[in-house]
Amino acid sequence: MNSTNESNSQVTPVVVHHRYATIDGMKIFYREAGPADGPVVLLLHGFPTSSHMFRNLIPALADRYHVIAPDYPGYGQSDMPDPKHYAYTFAGFGDIVEKLLAQLKVTSFAMYVMDYGAPVGWQLFLKGPERITGLIIQNGNAYEEGLKTFWDPIKVYWADGRKESRDALLGLVSLETTIFQYTDGVDDKTRISPDNWVHDQALLDRPGNADVQMDVMYDYRSNVPLYPQVQALFRKHQPPAIIVWGERDFIFPADGAHPYKRDLTDLEFHLLPTGHFALEDKADEMVPLIRSFLDRKVAN
Template identity: 40%
Template sequence: MRRAITYRTAEVDGLPIFWREAGDPHAPALLLLHGLPSSSRMYQPLLERLSGRYRLVAPDYPGFGHSAAPEPAVFPYTFDRLAEVMIRFTEHLGLSRYSLFLQDYGGPVGFRMALAHPERLEALIIQNAVAHETGLGPAWVTRRAFWADRAANEAALRVNLLSPEATRRRHVGDDPAVEHYDPDLWTDELAFLGRPGQSDIQTKLFHDYGSNVAAYPAWQDWLRRTRPRLLVLWGRHDPSFDLSEPEAYRRDVPGAEIHILDAGHFALDTEADRIAALVGRFLQLTGNRNPTMENDMKEDEIVDSSFTAMIHAPLEKIDIPAWCFSLSEQEYQGCSPAHLAAGFTTAPDGRRMSINVEIIGGSLMVQHYVETFGRKDHLILESVSDVFTPSGRTTIHVHWEMSVKPLESGICEFTNRVRSTATPEFKTFLDRQGIPFDVFRAQRQPMSIAHNRGETPLFAASIERVAIAS
């Protein structure tokens, strides 16, 4: 179900900042950062298509769209300053966790935000935004000359960047199917660029673009170190950015999901339906780890991860305990390559038990999950699990919790939370080997989180199949 789009303005750092918003304010947030010379208007197609599942927030930077546009003499038009204002904007809205969608100028603004506050980032979506010098195409010869000598090259830069032909070409590029592009896309932008003072603002800001190129190595290092959940969408007809850029991102983040689109620099111009579908699916597979869980991590806690996925079935058809305690070995194995065997029985006290055998981080684990709470839409299981390692056998305690909640007619959100803690036996096991618990925990967490992230959408699909068949 689509939700109405709202159009608002708030004062941020003394500047009126305009934004478009759609979706449930309690839903996972997607912050959409626009390009040049566009505004939040470019994201209207996504707000219309994804507002039933997510909170979408699309602001205009200072100097763009309907936000304030003070003269360059009184406002420093730099990418550092735009990022600072956008950080304050998210704080004004109370956005403590969000995924980022970065297009063109959204790249340098968004990377600064991510590096300043990595704890706020759920996932990263990049659409024709560059973080590698090899991604800058032939049009950048004139632009580099402008950075080197502004006075000598400013006139050429304005033609290269802001002229009617440049504005049209930024949309169409070398796409032969020009009939698919609405001319209002660039004529509206030209009307914006024709407002008093706009050429000076955009020229001043672009003179700072060289600071982005200088920051590329730091952004690449952050990508390689943190390996964020990354979706790269790339319009192949872009006249500004090179088609080699998506693979450069893959080298930084090997697990990145990449799609090359038959589109231009502003891929939403012609591929809105496909982009919405890809973004929606990607976000379904993205974990919504609760920061309060992370902050409240107990001394003996190994990992606490929570991921969500969609189940396309009505709530009344879903019965998680019935699914769990009838899960066949073949079905269990199909939910992760790390799953080896499964069965179900009863504990000595008569409670239902699910037995799962899997490999996580190179260790064989036998889980004895005993039901501690069971309702059709909510199941909690506890296990003192056997862990077999090259150094011997030990145990850990695992809390497994699954739940569903309705989102809209016929669609539910499935949450898969797994929390593991060290038993006294496990701590003794580490002590005998001289392994500090904090070191083990730091090594174990990414493996356990990756396992949970991978199995969650497949568990959801399995529950959906059972629900539909019932």
């Protein structure tokens, strides 16, 4: 092959911008890529990670889509205010993302929701369901059927709010648990970069961050009463949706994926033989599914 043909066959790398916005006096970090006038895809991360979990997905979408992936307060590169002065709640996270979108003049968007990203996304959905052009749902709950064994000790804390119950959950921010979240249910663990837990654990181990995480886990109880409202909006607005779910996830098992079929009629449903952070293991299968969904349901 001559040098001209070789040059023409090369793919231009996607540029991802790493930005900060000031919202309510806090620096909020977000990753942004893709054409400014492209359909917006909002990527909402889970626990205990950040927009870092989307570092491989963003370039795979950004040739056509305007991709935005924020870090919530206390996560990733965003500010981590003292819990004595800032309430770490999902309503608050939703408000921060709402204000970020307003700053960026985003009026409609598809959402990728995963883990904690699901209740953050549902906050946005409840405020303006007509803005949502599509849903990519990956191991994120909107149904009580999905809150299985993993959640039992957390439900104890929800019920009594006692320090002893809170302290019993501190193992959830340990390195052992962080590694478990990435590797449990994965057949070939060489597919999972150890950079994931090194990155996440360094942030979890910051002074005061364990208290942040316990506050967020306690507030998760506020999401459950909202599920019927979210489900009602699914039925009324019927956003096109795709489920790409790691079916071996102990935290958000597939029990939580199937109920979406009750309420969403324009739903594409895929269970993948992997665990919680499915993108780390199965991006080669997930990205084509997500691209196809967006190209057919959101871009046109």
